[in-house]
């Protein structure tokens with residue numbers, strides 16, 4: 001064979017092979033609805049990503065086992081962002097431009113959702129955050145949704161609880177200055193707490209990844225506040241509680257959903273006991289929908305589901321509800337159907353999307369007793 005005849009023979013062949021490959025791929029993607037997920041599967045917030053993934057996985061498996069959505073199976077593609085904002089941008093870009101996903105679920109942490117949401121918005125791919133509570137997340141655009149409450153509410157829940165239940169008059173703040181969640185929640189707490197007559201008497205800062213908080217805790221101890229409000233994530237919060245106990249600090253810690261992790265009790269040890277957090281759900285809830293979820297999750301993963309698992313599960317099922325109502329599976333139709341989500345009965349409460357694409361739901365306050373968080377009070381929006 002001459003070089004020319006080789007080209008004549010192989011090039012068209014290669015084109016035919018490539019074309020049939022493309023159409024096979026296309027056909028395959030047409031039979032499924034592809035959901036992209038990005039989250040912290042590793043790093044200091046690893047349980048956030050892992051629990052969320054498990055919740056999503058459980059929901060998708062159940063839907064697929066029952067035949068999928070209008071005959072189409074759901075396919076999940078997940079990326080680990082190692083708990084980093086830059087990696088979140090990379091992951092969402094890849095999900096959209098390489099994997100051609102129809103919709104995205106993520107992230108947990110508000111700073112990471114805020115970093116990646118502009119990409120989803122720019123490409124007009126609907127994104128649902130299961131658990132980012134900072135108000136700015138969904139404000140990024142009309143393709144960005146969440147199935148959880150937001151921090152103006154969560155901050156006020158903690159302030160009301162501190163004032164009414166704990167009779168706190170003074171509070172210390174310990175804020176992660178690099179976290180949108182931490183800064184925002186501290187701010188919303190302060191507004192309500194001071195409006196109720198309370199006083200912030202000391203404020204200290206840290207950055208996620210820090211491991212030694214003795215200087216901040218010593219400064220707080222000197223002021224003797226009634227409560228120490230820490231709107232942080234579990235790894236740092238666990239270390240703080242432990243170090244506070246070592247320093248002989250007696251004040252009770254209060255904080256938000258960011259504490260939620262099976263690792264918190266491991267890190268803090270008995271120093272956890274007595275402290276309070278607000279959260280999206282409690283395993284003490286006797287609602288059969290909640291108990292059924294806990295039972296199935298435990299059977300599958302041999303672990304009690306945390307709030308992230310419940311929110312991941314709800315995010316996936318809110319999406320399925322929207323897909324069932326959508327006239328077709330274009331991204332615009334999925335977006336419109338998500339926006340019309342109404343009275344969806346989730347594990348974490350009844351979910352209705354408001355005009356800012358946020359869910360308005362009650363919060364619970366739970367207290368650590370013998371290393372397990374127990375229900376104390378439910379606060380309605």
Ligand code: PHE
Pocket residue numbers: 048108109110111131132133134181257258259260307308
């Ligand atoms: N609400 C937190 C944030 O916005 C994330 C979080 C939700 C963490 C629920 C734990 C449990 O950053």
